[in-house]
Amino acid sequence: MPQKIIPVLVSANGEWEVVKAILQPTLIQQSTLGAYFQIELAGQPCLFFHSGWGKIATAASTQYIIDQYHPELIINIGTCGGFLGFSEVGEILLVSETLIYDIVERMDDPLAAINHYRTEADTSWITNPLPAGTRRARIASADQDIDFRAYDLLTKTYQAAAADWETGAFAWVAARNHTAWLALRGVSDLVTPHASETDSGVELWRSRLADLMRKLLTDLPFYFSEFNKYVLP
Secondary structure, eight states: OOOOOEEEEEOSHHHHHHHHHHHOOSOOEEOSSOEEEEEEETTEEEEEEEOOSSHHHHHHHHHHHHHHHOOSEEEEEEEEEEEBTTBOTTOEEEEEEEEEOOOOOOSSOHHHHHHHTOEEOOOTTOOSOOOTTEEEEEEEEOSSOOOGGGHHIIIIISOOSEEESSHHHHHHHHHHTTOEEEEEEEEEEEEOSSOBTTTTOHHHHHHHHHHHHHHHHHHHHHHHHHHHHHHOO
16 A cells, blocks of 8 residues: 655744755745645655744644645654753654643633643554654743743743744644644753843754754654554554
């Protein structure tokens, strides 16, 4: 039986440029929501899609890809900011749960609003040890870079190891469509209770992109193999 294509969403412009530079696709096409190309990695047909940054673009792109391709598995790869004491620069986080923290409910129960968009990942199909430098972790998402003043809220109240812009929206939409999802995020920078090392420092983030995205792409065949063993007869 031919293997079904697996979409891999990439959010930030910088991340997308690095992925293109590494994989060097021969043909890049344009959809209404983003650029994309098809390629095989370790024999697995893949669709790499530039889903765009932030929750709105990510939610729309995730739904678009699901509607167009009806995948059995959809993947999101990219970077995130980690919290000092809970993450290390260079490690890869396999997202076990997401929450969206920039929801402000003032009329009713604020925690109920947060929990409405909380999404757990089912990665029971991953039966072998994870690739080196990878661990499971909870990610918080918001349409903003991490404000160090939210350190205690995010680490103590929400127990997140890191935060980004997109994973919460991606996971929620995939789960609503009953589509298996996998999110992998490389920790590009750290936030302490007193500062973020990339505030007004995008060049530091860019300087770490290539290594992180290359590691993510190198590890993808492991997840393809694990999932295909799970779904294929």
